[in-house]
Amino acid sequence: QVQLVESGGGVVQPGRSLRLSCAASGFTFSSYAMHWVRQAPGKGLEWVALITYDGINKYFADSVKGRFTISRDNSKNTVYLQMNSLRAEDTAVYYCARDRVVFPTGALGYWGQGSLVTVSS
Amino acid sequence: QSALTQPPSASGSPGQSVTISCSGTSRDVGGYNYVSWYQQLPGKAPKLMIYEVTKRPSGVPDRFSGSKSGNTASLTVSGLQAEDEADYYCSLYAGSNNFFGSGTKVTVL
Numbered sequence: 001q002v003q004l005v006e007s008g009g010g011v012v013q014p015g016r017s018l019r020l021s022c023a024a025s026g027f028t029f030s031s032y033a034m035h036w037v038r039q040a041p042g043k044g045l046e047w048v049a050l051i052t053y054d055g056i057n058k059y060f061a062d063s064v065k066g067r068f069t070i071s072r073d074n075s076k077n078t079v080y081l082q083m084n085s086l087r088a089e090d091t092a093v094y095y096c097a098r099d100r101v102v103f104p105t106g107a108l109g110y111w112g113q114g115s116l117v118t119v120s121s
Numbered sequence: 122q123s124a125l126t127q128p129p130s131a132s133g134s135p136g137q138s139v140t141i142s143c144s145g146t147s148r149d150v151g152g153y154n155y156v157s158w159y160q161q162l163p164g165k166a167p168k169l170m171i172y173e174v175t176k177r178p179s180g181v182p183d184r185f186s187g188s189k190s191g192n193t194a195s196l197t198v199s200g201l202q203a204e205d206e207a208d209y210y211c212s213l214y215a216g217s218n219n220f221f222g223s224g225t226k227v228t229v230l
Contacts, residue, residue: 035219045159045167045210047219059217095166100178106214107157107172114166
């Protein structure tokens with residue numbers, strides 16, 4: 001079965017960096033686009049980033065553009081979110097998610113359990 | 122950045138129906154059919170309930186249905202059950218961007 005497991009969260013000071021990982025299993029990872037979505041405490045969902053199946057195309061929300069990067073290693077079935085210049089407002093649970101089907105439609109049928117990132121001095 | 126507007130709350134008694142709206146513009150909801158709906162229980166990851174406006178993933182009860190008229194998409198939950206009490210989010214995929222609505226808390230009275 002499809003499994004997505006995030007790791008790398010924790011407490012970090014403002015201005016510092018952190019890298020999240022999402023290990024995938026149970027499907028042909030190299031065929032699917034992958035997303036990161038976050039949720040601040042007590043708030044709604046916010047889409048963060050998308051990387052296509054081949055890692056060539058990457059898209060970001062305006063709120064993280066220029067600070068966050070997304071990458072993937074298809075040999076390791078893992079997608080990454082590199083977060084630089086972190087701010088207090090980046091504090092959130094970060095989920096990785098996969099589209100239902102190979103052709104991306106934004107229908108995120110599979111989600112990880114989430115990884116909490118807290119930005120605080 | 123697109124803004125998809127949902128009512129903050131909705132409620133109904135068991136067995137009744139509740140409809141949640143997701144309002145946008147002709148540049149987003151009105152222009153694309155990649156509208157999805159998610160259910161989120163407290164402390165859990167979201168669950169896909171509807172995709173491409175009207176389609177249900179396998180395993181989602183047929184009490185859940187989606188529709189769209191103009192710039193507004195809607196999720197209807199018929200025959201409300203206690204386990205339907207949750208937060209619901211619409212989302213729109215527009216190629217290089219993915220937007221979520223503000224979320225609606227559904228209460229079963």
